[in-house]
């Protein structure tokens with residue numbers, strides 16, 4: 001597997017349109033955003049990780065999906081055709097390939113050995129020995145709430 005080269009971060013003076021004070025204000029805002037993520041919230045008597053839809057534009061519409069890392073887990077988040085949300089571990093339980101959501105088929109697919117899973121994680125086709133690991137997920141207004149045990 002090849003690694004992408006590490007992009008160089010330009011020095012503050014490399015941004016002629018951004019004054020030094022603005023640069024540091026923007027930098028501190030970004031750092032605060034990172035510190036605030038993931039945020040735990042209480043809802044329905046449980047503790048959830050809250051993902052604001054403003055930070056996940058691919059999940060704002062039905063059929064969207066994205067992969068992200070939360071609490072050390074690489075997760076595939078999906079909005080199905082009805083707009084409900086689902087969360088899966090992003091690696092196939094067969095040999096660990098990356099899985100993808102197919103909005104056309106409304107199924108999770110693994111390209112390595114043509115496995116197909118439904119949106120409950122159940123194996124519909126292919127060699128995986130067990131279902132996908134799933135996490136309880138709900139849409140709550142302008143955020144998605146995910147139950148991820150610590």
Ligand code: FES
Pocket residue numbers: 092093094095096097110111112113114115126127128
């Ligand atoms: Fe996914 Fe083999 S790794 S089906």
